[in-house]
Amino acid sequence: MRFINPKIDFAFKKIFGSSQSTEILISFLNAILYEGESIIESLEILDPYLGPQIAGFKNSCLDVKALLNDGKFVIIEMQVLKVQAFGKRVLYNAAKTYAIQLTKGESYKNLRPVIALTITDYKMFSDNEEVISHFVFKEKIRLSDYIQNDIELVFVELPKFKKELEQLESLTDKWIYFIKTTGTLDEVPQTMATVPEIQKAFEIANEVSLTPEELNKLQQEELFAQDQESSVALGREEGRQEGRQEGQVRLIMRLLSRCLGQLDPDSQTKISKLPIDKLENLAEALLDFSNAEDLTAWLEANSLKD
Structure with a gap:
């Protein structure tokens, strides 16, 4: 059991x-x-x-x-x-x-x-x-x-x-x-x-x-939690070595790639320009993303305007 x-x-x-x-x-x-x-x-x-x-x-x-x-x-x-x-x-x-x-x-x-x-x-x-x-x-x-x-x-x-x-x-x-x-x-x-x-x-x-759909959702969240746990320490180390914002970007990219697959260049560029507070918001929001369109919509609403 x-x-x-x-x-x-x-x-x-x-x-x-x-x-x-x-x-x-x-x-x-x-x-x-x-x-x-x-x-x-x-x-x-x-x-x-x-x-x-x-x-x-x-x-x-x-x-x-x-x-x-x-x-x-x-x-x-x-x-x-x-x-x-x-x-x-x-x-x-x-x-x-x-x-x-x-x-x-x-x-x-x-x-x-x-x-x-x-x-x-x-x-x-x-x-x-x-x-x-x-x-x-x-x-x-x-x-x-x-x-x-x-x-x-x-x-x-x-x-x-x-x-x-x-x-x-x-x-x-x-x-x-x-x-x-x-x-x-x-x-x-x-x-x-x-x-x-x-x-x-x-x-x-x-x-x-559980239904097959629920099992799949559970497995996704378990993998995500494992990635978060292993990446937080790495992100902190990268933050010390590369600057806090850059370390956070690398962490977010890794987690998003796990959830959504390879990110398109435009999304990567927008994420790299986000300030720390927006990166933290994205880290909270990404667990609810089901596809790349969800990320695109979030970035459209939260990215810095040129």
Whole structure:
């Protein structure tokens, strides 16, 4: 038996964000956000795409987005590689989810709270060894809550979770273990199968349940993730040797060639002229490209004008 790796974007969305994932997501969020208490009774899984409903806002796409029964939005991202300014991206997506709720003329009282849950496969906070970190607005000296604490940031750092299978105690332990290890398992551990929602998550994660198209998508993302992991270190070294921008260009070219094949000279020229911030945006966008036309359209919208 083989299971898809929840750390891969496609797999994470398949397990937690598909039409049959409601009960799974409720159990997972109760475990991570509320220490296993049944606070969330129901939710609606929403389109994770955050379009530019406000002029000038950048497009972004989350892994999973849900509206809870108490009116809160929860947005979830799974991040494998440590990339520049990721902390800012988390804050941006949380603030954007909060801001785009209203259209012109609507009252601020209609704004619903937002919880941004981020799972990382690397350590974000070196000052502590807590697996879960929960941030809210506090007064700087007295540490009292802000009167409208509507944005919360929650982080799960997988490398800090050290428990083995026989040490799992809580529902929180079991869900974090599921995220961290499922891609390496060849059977469902009995202690995990006792939780119906986790058992169902394993059923969705079983590779035999995927269509040929889904398997192909999964394999593409796995190869891409491997390329990213091996190329980041190389890109950093090239950045030191050749200048940061040139090193980033070489990295992006390599990843695009893996996804789309040989790039045409015009596209290569346009990419080589992109500034660092645009290159970082392209690195985020290219995973959604299905053909060379998608790259052409992106470059047309983002290239520097002569």
